[in-house]
Amino acid sequence: MEEGQKEIFSCTQEKKIESAQEMISEFIFVEHQLKKADAILIPGSNERILAVHAAGLYKNGYAPIVIPSGKYSILKGKFWGPAQEGLAPEQPYETESDYLSAVLTAHGVPREAIWQEREATYTYENAIFTRKLLDERGVTLKNAILCCQAYHARRCLMYYRLLFPDAKLIVSPVVTKGISKENWFLEDEKIDVVLGEMERCGSQFHEIFKT
Numbered sequence: 001m002e003e004g005q006k007e008i009f010s011c012t013q014e015k016k017i018e019s020a021q022e023m024i025s026e027f028i029f030v031e032h033q034l035k036k037a038d039a040i041l042i043p044g045s046n047e048r049i050l051a052v053h054a055a056g057l058y059k060n061g062y063a064p065i066v067i068p069s070g071k072y073s074i075l076k077g078k079f080w081g082p083a084q085e086g087l088a089p090e091q092p093y094e095t096e097s098d099y100l101s102a103v104l105t106a107h108g109v110p111r112e113a114i115w116q117e118r119e120a121t122y123t124y125e126n127a128i129f130t131r132k133l134l135d136e137r138g139v140t141l142k143n144a145i146l147c148c149q150a151y152h153a154r155r156c157l158m159y160y161r162l163l164f165p166d167a168k169l170i171v172s173p174v175v176t177k178g179i180s181k182e183n184w185f186l187e188d189e190k191i192d193v194v195l196g197e198m199e200r201c202g203s204q205f206h207e208i209f210k211t
Helices: 003-028 048-059 096-106 123-136 150-163 188-210
Strands: 039-042 066-068 143-146 168-171
Touching: 003 150, 003 188, 039 048, 048 066, 048 096, 066 096, 066 123, 123 150, 143 150, 150 168, 150 188
Parallel strands: 039 066, 039 143, 143 168
Antiparallel strands: none
8 A cells, every 4th residue: 555545544444433423422421401300310320520510410409309228339339438538428338228228318408308229239120110119108109300420421311211211311410420412532441341332232132122
């Protein structure tokens, strides 16, 4: 290949990569315009910033209840502790929901406005058991704010839509682990996380659709 052809080939490849980055970014990093809703839903996590963000939404009147979901990761077998120390009441937490609830109350959400779901061990279960909790309380959501990690947004939305097909779900994401729509493709570790989400959106839903 001659020098000029190499330059054209290189330029074409760069454009293809940029196009792929844009498509992946648009797919994974979902975000909607905020509107008032019936509830704020938090999928299980040890990231306090999710609860801080949800508390802000609650205090600004976006929803009357907050539902933090999660026991612990099925891969860990126990709650492995907060991602950031010293930013919620210092005590042992048995579940992700317990930790997120502590952060919520520390940031001004009254205890009666927090409905805990404490059984889920992965994202699909977060949606399943949140729906079960609401059904047991006789509550039907017309709309809800999904407060999740930015890189986790698409998979969360897909799962929660399966369990709440008639509700309007509004994604209000939070950047965690420094992984954002603008920078995920700049470092190998961030690329691994985001492309791992792409893979799970395919592999996990492949199993769901077959059952």
